[in-house]
Amino acid sequence: MAQVELSNISKRFGAVEVISNLGLTIKDGSFCALLGPSGCGKSTMLRMIAGLEEVSDGTIHIGADDVTHAAPKSRGVAMVFQSYALYPHLTVAQNITFSMSLAGVSKPKQREAAERIGAMLQLTHLLDRRPAALSGGQRQRVAIGRALVRDPKVFLFDEPLSNLDALLRVQMRLELAKLHNDLKTTMIYVTHDQVEAMTLADLIVVLDKGKIAQAGTPWELYNRPANRFVAGFIGSPGMNFLKGQGDGAMIRLTDGTELAKPAQGAVEFGIRPEHLTIATDGPIRGRASVVEYLGNTSYAYIDTAHGPLVVEADNAGLKAGDQVGLVPDLTKSHVFDSNGMAV
Amino acid sequence: MTLQSLRRWNLAGGVITTLTLLGAIFWAFPLYWAVVTTFKFEQDVVREGIDWLPIRFTVEAYYNALFNTKLGLWYLNSLLTSLAITVLVLISSAAAGYAISQLNFPGRRALWWIILASFMVPIPALIINHFVLMADLGLLNTLTAVVLPQLIAPVTVMIYKQFFDSVPKDFREAALMDGASQWQLLFRLYLPMNWGITTALAIITFIGAWNNFLWPFLAITTEDKMNVTVGITQVTDAFGVKYARQLSSAVLAGLPVAVVYLLFQRRVTQAIMLTAGIKG
Numbered sequence: 001m002a003q004v005e006l007s008n009i010s011k012r013f014g015a016v017e018v019i020s021n022l023g024l025t026i027k028d029g030s031f032c033a034l035l036g037p038s039g040c041g042k043s044t045m046l047r048m049i050a051g052l053e054e055v056s057d058g059t060i061h062i063g064a065d066d067v068t069h070a071a072p073k074s075r076g077v078a079m080v081f082q083s084y085a086l087y088p089h090l091t092v093a094q095n096i097t098f099s100m101s102l103a104g105v106s107k108p109k110q111r112e113a114a115e116r117i118g119a120m121l122q123l124t125h126l127l128d129r130r131p132a133a134l135s136g137g138q139r140q141r142v143a144i145g146r147a148l149v150r151d152p153k154v155f156l157f158d159e160p161l162s163n164l165d166a167l168l169r170v171q172m173r174l175e176l177a178k179l180h181n182d183l184k185t186t187m188i189y190v191t192h193d194q195v196e197a198m199t200l201a202d203l204i205v206v207l208d209k210g211k212i213a214q215a216g217t218p219w220e221l222y223n224r225p226a227n228r229f230v231a232g233f234i235g236s237p238g239m240n241f242l243k244g245q246g247d248g249a250m251i252r253l254t255d256g257t258e259l260a261k262p263a264q265g266a267v268e269f270g271i272r273p274e275h276l277t278i279a280t281d282g283p284i285r286g287r288a289s290v291v292e293y294l295g296n297t298s299y300a301y302i303d304t305a306h307g308p309l310v311v312e313a314d315n316a317g318l319k320a321g322d323q324v325g326l327v328p329d330l331t332k333s334h335v336f337d338s339n340g341m342a343v
Numbered sequence: 344m345t346l347q348s349l350r351r352w353n354l355a356g357g358v359i360t361t362l363t364l365l366g367a368i369f370w371a372f373p374l375y376w377a378v379v380t381t382f383k384f385e386q387d388v389v390r391e392g393i394d395w396l397p398i399r400f401t402v403e404a405y406y407n408a409l410f411n412t413k414l415g416l417w418y419l420n421s422l423l424t425s426l427a428i429t430v431l432v433l434i435s436s437a438a439a440g441y442a443i444s445q446l447n448f449p450g451r452r453a454l455w456w457i458i459l460a461s462f463m464v465p466i467p468a469l470i471i472n473h474f475v476l477m478a479d480l481g482l483l484n485t486l487t488a489v490v491l492p493q494l495i496a497p498v499t500v501m502i503y504k505q506f507f508d509s510v511p512k513d514f515r516e517a518a519l520m521d522g523a524s525q526w527q528l529l530f531r532l533y534l535p536m537n538w539g540i541t542t543a544l545a546i547i548t549f550i551g552a553w554n555n556f557l558w559p560f561l562a563i564t565t566e567d568k569m570n571v572t573v574g575i576t577q578v579t580d581a582f583g584v585k586y587a588r589q590l591s592s593a594v595l596a597g598l599p600v601a602v603v604y605l606l607f608q609r610r611v612t613q614a615i616m617l618t619a620g621i622k623g
Contacts, residue, residue: 072516085514101531
């Protein structure tokens with residue numbers, strides 16, 4: 001187990017800078033999710049920690065060691081790839097113990113390790129099969145087993161669940177959470193799926209264009225977004241944004257609606273779908289265009305003068321075409337200034 | 344498809360089949376004639392008229408080829424040189440293909456162009472250079488002289504490079520994380536993952552080396568060092584003009600290749616497609 005510390009890290013591909021002067025400390029035993037849209041640099045960051053990508057500037061420390069220029073095998077990290085990267089010509093047991101085999105560990109010891117890891121990941125009956133004969137979830141577990149056998153200081157996961165179907169993804173998510181609870185090893189997990197990040201991580205780092213938009217606990221990111229990007233990125237469906245003008249004591253929206261929320265100048269008022277209530281006399285008026293029934297709740301898409309807004313309708317019997325009023329819960333609303341920073 | 348077009352299709356198919364069959368007969372006839380001749384007595388071979396099958400059956404020609412010539416030794420020489428060429432060509436080509444495909448080093452592009460350029464030069468055009476070089480090295484009349492010039496195999500390098508290029512980089516990176524060195528990457532990952540190609544290339548390289556005549560004919564003049572392809576030219580001198588005996592030596596010389604082909608027909612076809620630039 002070890003702390004991971006990135007200091008002033010930059011990465012350039014030719015003239016293009018994909019990571020820019022980034023600093024981050026991931027505490028020992030933490031489960032850190034690197035979250036962001038495609039192209040934000042999260043995979044590049046993980047690959048730099050793994051040693052698969054050279055760092056243009058800055059240093060990387062794993063524990064007390066400066067590993068900035070160390071070979072991948074010398075960093076004490078293990079990585080689970082998005083494609084699993086299981087060697088097709090080897091059996092499950094051979095895949096798991098490939099690193100031991102390369103290091104010249106005796107066959108009985110390799111088998112012993114494969115059986116131990118296999119038992120831990122419920123792969124015992126599959127040890128002599130080849131990857132082609134495994135399901136997606138089983139392959140995923142083999143990939144994790146291959147990382148586990150190295151007993152690394154840090155686990156790196158590069159979108160490991162993105163090739164699985166929705167049901168299996170939920171199962172594997174749970175298994176990863178259990179694994180982290182059992183091992184207490186530092187884990188760094190790249191994903192663009194915020195649900196994975198929110199459910200698994202104790203530290204989420206949201207990246208935007210190669211910079212950290214915000215780093216914090218899932219609660220902080222959801223309830224105290226530092227900027228409009230994080231507010232819009234975290235949460236599904238996303239936060240609603242309404243443009244307005246603050247006069248110090250309240251915000252006047254573009255259609256003249258006044259909200260008793262202190263703000264100054266041109267601002268955006270942010271409110272999550274679950275913090276909007278449907279009420280006939282609500283100040284924000286609109287017409288329901290689509291109502292999505294999800295079983296435990298419903299989401300209604302309301303066309304308003306501010307653009308389409310999403311509201312959690314709580315199975316209120318709303319139908320498409322209904323005229324509605326919306327009441328925002330101002331205690332849970334957010335305000336962002338013209339630079340997109342939280343006020 | 345209408346009935347009329349179906350009939351037209353059947354007719355076209357029939358014509359193509361007949362033409363193919365005629366072509367096959369035309370091609371196979373000399374082979375058939377050679378094999379039939381080997382089972383005839385010499386007097387019957389030169390008899391007037393055409394005997395489609397031996398009038399009197401005998402294996403005397405084979406007996407003479409096997410026991411009154413050095414065919415066994417020539418077989419052994421062919422086997423040794425062909426195996427050496429196959430193993431060395433595969434190892435060196437795989438290593439070169441891997442280096443060009445996966446490693447970054449100064450001059451990589453230039454090396455690749457040199458290999459491509461060498462592919463454009465026919466081997467017979469270099470044969471005098473090879474001869475002079477082997478003579479200068481004092482290797483003429485040795486099996487080493489037969490082997491060395493045949494190790495130039497740009498096509499094999501190109502095929503390996505092409506296949507190594509297509510291995511997803513995740514495998515390489517996973518193995519690097521597992522602690523693999525470049526040699527381990529080649530021999531534990533890239534070669535086993537492309538085992539089918541190696542088998543196909545091994546077979547076609549072996550067949551090519553076994554059948555090669557021109558270079559071994561120039562490099563070797565001592566009977567004891569001859570390959571079977573060169574050795575059978577000596578049977579003429581040993582027996583005078585005796586068709587059955589000469590043809591039996593030729594049949595015996597070609598037999599191992601025919602057996603290899605029959606055993607690995609699918610792989611050989613795949614290898615020919617690969618060397619022709621059609622990915623199998």
